[in-house]
Amino acid sequence: MKNIQPEKALNLLIAKKFGAYIEQNLKNVTIIYTRTDDSFPTLDDRVAKANSVGADYFISVHCNANDRKAVHGTESHVHTMSAKKSVGLAQEFENEFSKKAGRHSRGVKDTEDREHSLQVLKYTNMTGVLVECGFLTNDDEAKYLNSASGQDVLASAMYRALKTFIVKEHPSISFIKTAPANNVTISNNAAAGNESGTYVIRIMSSKSEIDTGHESFKKLAMPVTRRKVEGETQYKFQYTVGSYANKEAANKDLEKVKNSGFKDAYVIRL
Secondary structure, eight states, X not given: OTTOOOHHHHHHHHHHHHXXXXXXXXXXXXXXXXXXXXOXXXXXXXXXXXXXXXXSEEEEEEEEOOSSTXXXXXXXXXXXXXXXXXXHHHHHHHHIXXXXXXXXXXXXXXXXXXXXXXXXXXXXXXXXEEEEEEETTSHHHHHHHTSHHXXXXXXXXXXXXXXXXXXXXXXXXXXXXXXXXXXXEEOTTOOTTOOOOSXXXXXXXXXXXXXXXXXXXXXXXXXXXXXXXXXXXXXXXXXXXXXXXXXXXXXXXXXXXXXXXXXXXXXEEO
């Protein structure tokens, strides 16, 4: 299989996209990465770093493997089922993976299920979850994990899960950013009466601003919305079409968008 990256590279890509979603959409949250490049801190280093900074949450991102190639799906691991907050966060991850991202969930697992402990969960002092995003030993899932769209869908699902959990867990803290009005630019030919909703079809991102009337968008025959992305990311502009009340409605237009030349298009929730 061509263009398959090693697990360590995929873990980092997904983790950084997850972090970018948090930085773009949440306030009063500080992200501390155990690594941001092709380095390999030891398990002791990771535990020590998390404990030394007094982190509230420890989330470890991985891709899975199995001798049986048919095995596929996501898993969220905790140290023990008696750690209620960890289990609650893990359940939010699996709910998002299965209900919103369309992935097969294998559920929440603990030391008894695995028949061994995980050092980063056993020795960290905070709510901790190790997320397995899928199986690289399954051909279809390996392709998905290696695609930019697959990584974005998984990262956005993790972001939504974390947001849901911390908003409930910390009701006295304001987490949701209010975007400035000039962060959204809608094309001049936007159709009046467009259905309102929270789902859109993301078609691409760019480092520099592209006019929504650009030749490349004309095959869509749909108004294109350009959004400016806040936070530390190279891709400062995001382009979407449509506005839908639910994911099912957006999926009806998704194939049409892909057939218009945007093969990596996918549905996101704003």
